[in-house]
Amino acid sequence: MDARVQDEPDSGYLRLEQQVAWYDRKSGEAQRWYKRTRLTQVIVTAFIPVLAFLRYPELTAALAAGVLVLETVQHVNQWQQNWITYRSTCEALRHEKYTYMGGVGSYGGASAAQALKILVERVESLISTENAKWVGRLQDEAKAEEETARKAAAAAARTPRARPKSRRGRARPSAR
Numbered sequence: 001m002d003a004r005v006q007d008e009p010d011s012g013y014l015r016l017e018q019q020v021a022w023y024d025r026k027s028g029e030a031q032r033w034y035k036r037t038r039l040t041q042v043i044v045t046a047f048i049p050v051l052a053f054l055r056y057p058e059l060t061a062a063l064a065a066g067v068l069v070l071e072t073v074q075h076v077n078q079w080q081q082n083w084i085t086y087r088s089t090c091e092a093l094r095h096e097k098y099t100y101m102g103g104v105g106s107y108g109g110a111s112a113a114q115a116l117k118i119l120v121e122r123v124e125s126l127i128s129t130e131n132a133k134w135v136g137r138l139q140d141e142a143k144a145e146e147e148t149a150r151k152a153a154a155a156a157a158r159t160p161r162a163r164p165k166s167r168r169g170r171a172r173p174s175a176r
Contacts, residue, residue: 040070
């Protein structure tokens with residue numbers, strides 16, 4: 001083990017504090033972005049039928065495109081999912097912190113050095129698990145997008161092509 005790490009007092013606890021602060025901050029940011037985009041989508045979507053009724057087709061189309069863009073940005077950034085995941089991880093880390101500080105649960109009866117070792121193992125396990133879930137979610141999304149593209153290509157290949165029209169404007173009879 002590196003001497004600097006051994007000599008650093010409470011290095012596991014310091015990492016815990018840093019991770020709690022990071023997950024708390026990122027959860028809050030993701031929540032704010034998710035709620036902003038969602039509220040904007042709802043407000044803009046509410047105006048679309050009104051503008052269509054008042055016969056403003058260009059503005060109606062522009063707002064509908066704006067809603068599509070907002071939905072795409074939300075999908076790409078995964079703010080709702082990140083908000084929930086980061087908040088969950090933050091609270092699990094806080095739980096670990098208070099359990100460690102109280103000397104209860106896994107920490108009950110352990111020496112200070114042993115309790116710190118348990119803390120480091122459990123904190124790193126929580127962080128590693130959250131990261132693995134995040135990577136898995138990205139891989140699942142990529143597979144779903146590939147499957148959607150594959151199905152769209154297969155559907156396009158099955159769609160009958162329009163027969164070319166004759167000079168008189170009627171479809172030519174198919175050659176059999």
